[in-house]
Amino acid sequence: MAIKQISVFLENRPGMLDAMTKVLADAGITLRALSLAETKDFGIVRMIVDDVYETATVLKDHDYISSRTPVVAVQIPDVVGGLHKVLTALTAANVNLEYMYSTLAGSGSGNAYMILRVEDTKKAEEALRAAGFTLVEEFPE
């Protein structure tokens, strides 16, 4: 059920992200979610895309270094305390969270999603499903 996130190494300088998104735009790649983790010198761009294989290929052709990481995408109920419930389920299963970011992926759906990077993807998925959450493999258009 886990989906693949693409992480890309970028130098922390003006125009670097711009240049990369141009490469993806030119290749017709749709971004579903994106988050930036940065240090002083470099950053890692983390993305969920519609075509992982095509994205990895296009990036390699343009001399970017990228890697693929399994992440969990969970739909967050649009109620007060929605995220909190997700985290409580993970805590109960003793799953450690490395990082997360949110997306509204797919303008039509009206749903919010959380992308979770955890130590044990399988365990996290089981815990979330048992608690009644909806996990997604592919985002709606």
Next chain:
Amino acid sequence: MTAGRYESPAVFRPGRAGMKKHHKIPETECRKGNRMERYYQKDIECASPEEMRAIQSEKLQKQVKHVWENVPYYRKKMEEKGVTPDDIRSIDDLHKLPFLSKADLREAYPYGLLGKPLKECVRIHSTSGTTGKRVVAFYTQHDVDLWEECCARAITAAGGTDEDVCQVSYGYGLFTGGPGLHGGSHKVGCLTVPTSSGNTDRQIMFIKDLKTTILCCTPSYAAYLGERMKEMGLGPDDIPLKAGIFGAEAWSEEMRQDIQKTMGIKAYDIYGLTELSGPGVSFECSEQTGMHVNEDHFIPEIIDPDTEEVLPVGSEGELVFTALDKEAFPMIRYRTRDICSLSREKCSCGRTLIKMAKPRGRSDDMLIIRGVNVFPSQIETVLLNQGYAANYQIIVGRVNNTDTLDVHVEMTPEMFTDNLGEIDRRQRELIDGLKSMLGIKAKVTLVAPKSITRSEGKAVRVIDNRKI
């Protein structure tokens, strides 16, 4: 033309046998393990110490006389030191002669050290001139021949025979790299492919299509070619190369291992400098533990660079060469500014020629940062040890009167992970590794792949922004 890795078939290539008879076929072969050790001139390369001494002493007396009579610049230096050709009876008297330095070459530019009338000279070569005025070296036909002979010894020691295809990817032109190995390749009788440097994809096309077995270029270009071949999906077994002869810049043992693995070859070092003719002053054999100096043409000495005192064999110091037969540009006791040591230890290849260690760096390459001597090759060693590629640049600056050292390293797919903490941990490990190697702290900056300019000749490794 099916020369496999390391065993050259003893059969002539059909259609090529007898085509070129001007070259000498390696005279002697002796079996060592499964590899035939070949020599281009066995009588010289395996001469006894007494024979070599006799050759050197005779040539030295003749050369000093030649210089005394034909090079007023050097004669004046001898007179100032109170030495005449009569004082030079054997190589034991070598230490009596004055040194020549790069400063002398600049002062005497262009014709001041010429030993033959221009009418007898047939060629010049010149240094890149990055550290000041260019050096222009002159050659008579005799000088070109002896130089090419030295390169032929190097190619033969790397397993080259007239059955090999030798691709010369050193630059051709004023630079000695291309023409030297080109001439040596002819003398051995290899099929010579004079690609010169650059146009990487064409280089690889020729290697594949013509089944090149020996590649000659700078180590940084070899690494670049290897990288490109890997990208094209060519593994060691798809590459027909069996040996590489790489020189003209400092490179580390780790870089050698890297290149050998990527291309499935044995990588041989070669040393030389334009002042002394070019590549081939010394060359490596299959033992890969130092370079045999072509002592019948070049006498090496190691001196203390400060006191100019000659140091015993085995000590580390500045390398000094006396060229024994060069007519047009006769260098006597030329200070190379390279730091290394000599060794007389018996070599398993059978050659008796003295060996010099890989120079720890040309003293031109040496940086003094916060009072500490730093060689780029030391930084390279740490990088390769820790799994980074040899694509780096050293940037030296000065902030508030303190030197700064910043090492830019290209990120590689192998070193990249989605985990910032892990990258940070590796980066700190690299900083610690550099600190223990250099004794000073360096800043490490990870940069995007292929963002450091690759020269296709010599790599630009150091940018010194200090204004002193």
